[in-house]
Amino acid sequence: xxxxxxxxxxxxxxxxxxxxxxxxxxxxxxxxxxxxxxxxxxxxxxxxxxxxxxxxxxxxxxxxxxxxxxxxxxxxxxxxxxxxxxxxxxxxxxxxxxxxxxxxxxxxxxxxxxxxxxxxxxxxxxxxxxxxxxxxxxxxxxxxxxxxxxxxxxxxxxxxxxxxxxxxxxxxxxxxxxxxxxxxxxxxxxxxxxxxxxxxxxxxxxxxxxxxxxx
Numbered sequence: 264x265x266x267x268x269x270x271x272x273x274x275x276x277x278x279x280x281x282x283x284x285x286x287x288x289x290x291x292x293x294x295x296x297x298x299x300x301x302x303x304x305x306x307x308x309x310x311x312x313x314x315x316x317x318x319x320x321x322x323x324x325x326x327x328x329x330x331x332x333x334x335x336x337x338x339x340x341x342x343x344x345x346x347x348x349x350x351x352x353x354x355x356x357x358x359x360x361x362x363x364x365x366x367x368x369x370x371x372x373x374x375x376x377x378x379x380x381x382x383x384x385x386x387x388x389x390x391x392x393x394x395x396x397x398x399x400x401x402x403x404x405x406x407x408x409x410x411x412x413x414x415x416x417x418x419x420x421x422x423x424x425x426x427x428x429x430x431x432x433x434x435x436x437x438x439x440x441x442x443x444x445x446x447x448x449x450x451x452x453x454x455x456x457x458x459x460x461x462x463x464x465x466x467x468x469x470x471x472x473x474x475x476x477x478x
Contacts, residue, residue, distance in 0.1 A: 288325035289349035323368025423476025438462035
């Protein structure tokens with residue numbers, strides 16, 4: 264569902280507005296002359312020296328490469344008629360590690376493009392001001408989505424059970440707060456992923472209760 268929404272909705276929207284912001288590595292076809300252009304492959308292949316470099320380059324290298332191409336004036340398109348195949352995550356550990364890389368890189372690269380939007384619009388005629396507004400709106404939703412989901416779970420839990428509203432919010436927020444505290448402690452990565460799986464199961468059980476209560 265994640266892949267379907269990303270391509271059928273998000274990529275087609277970005278394509279319609281002028282330029283796709285990220286050509287995923289597993290589904291992308293690049294023009295060699297574009298990759299060898301100034302400030303594309305040279306910057307892409309340089310070593311990471313700062314935390315920002317690590318965030319933008321290593322966590323989402325395909326998104327960073329797309330950013331470099333867009334800033335050089337190239338247009339990235341979405342082709343719905345293309346056939347492409349990839350291996351999606353099959354275990355929770357693989358999925359969690361994928362999300363842990365993708366979410367920070369998406370935020371970082373999007374903010375980086377928006378910071379220099381005037382220069383990008385001037386250099387790249389396929390990037391319109393409407394596209395920039397869309398990405399500002401998308402970034403806002405991206406940041407607010409965890410809180411929105413937590414509030415929705417709490418409200419649904421309160422509406423379908425006899426638990427008062429503050430207890431419902433406590434049940435909805437506790438796993439997220441607990442996991443945040445766990446991530447700030449020096450704990451092995453495997454144990455953090457196990458905790459994420461446990462909290463994910465907890466949320467699944469809560470939503471099952473909500474669905475049954477709603478019915």
